[in-house]
Amino acid sequence: MSEIENLEIELMEKALKLAALRKAQTPVAIGDYEFETLAGKARLSGLFASREQLLVIHNMGQGCRYCTLWADGLNGILPHLEDAMSVVLASKDPPETQRRLAQDRGWRFRMASHGGGAYMDEQCKMAGYENCPGAAVYELHDGRIMRRGRTAFGPGDLYSPMWHLLALGGVGQDEWTPQFHYWRRPQKMDDGGDNLKD
Numbered sequence: 001m002s003e004i005e006n007l008e009i010e011l012m013e014k015a016l017k018l019a020a021l022r023k024a025q026t027p028v029a030i031g032d033y034e035f036e037t038l039a040g041k042a043r044l045s046g047l048f049a050s051r052e053q054l055l056v057i058h059n060m061g062q063g064c065r066y067c068t069l070w071a072d073g074l075n076g077i078l079p080h081l082e083d084a085m086s087v088v089l090a091s092k093d094p095p096e097t098q099r100r101l102a103q104d105r106g107w108r109f110r111m112a113s114h115g116g117g118a119y120m121d122e123q124c125k126m127a128g129y130e131n132c133p134g135a136a137v138y139e140l141h142d143g144r145i146m147r148r149g150r151t152a153f154g155p156g157d158l159y160s161p162m163w164h165l166l167a168l169g170g171v172g173q174d175e176w177t178p179q180f181h182y183w184r185r186p187q188k189m190d191d192g193g194d195n196l197k198d
Contacts, residue, residue, distance in 0.1 A: 027141070055136075057122075065180060066133065087110065090119070094115075
């Protein structure tokens, strides 16, 4: 086997070890944070929606192209995730801004705004970031909310295949940046191009 094939096997084995360590870790009790949704105020406990586990995707908000890339990818597997647990995408943006972005992207997530408050301060601070993109899974135990695990998102992580597929083509993380939209004006518009917004 080549060095690349050996390293791929090693990475898969390490991912399995990481999953086992996460499963064995002791959950941490946290507070019942308040969020804003389009329907009004909501508590973290209410976001479980009658499920035992809740995945909260930490999104930095409408101004982050990288967070948009991760959410675009996770949106594709949302039905599979929701079969296992409740899922909410949370950011500091107000609910109306979240909904506009979700509609523009075709996201089907339930959305909740932490408004940059206590939830962000206590659950999203990681790796030197005040508002770190990532995810956390919470569980309900005897009326208490427990954080089962959390992680940060970033180029090359386990949560977006984009970087690994680019690497197959020799494209480095510093050579490509996600964009909100990729449409480019053709040299010739067959419809004449009137009223075209770039």
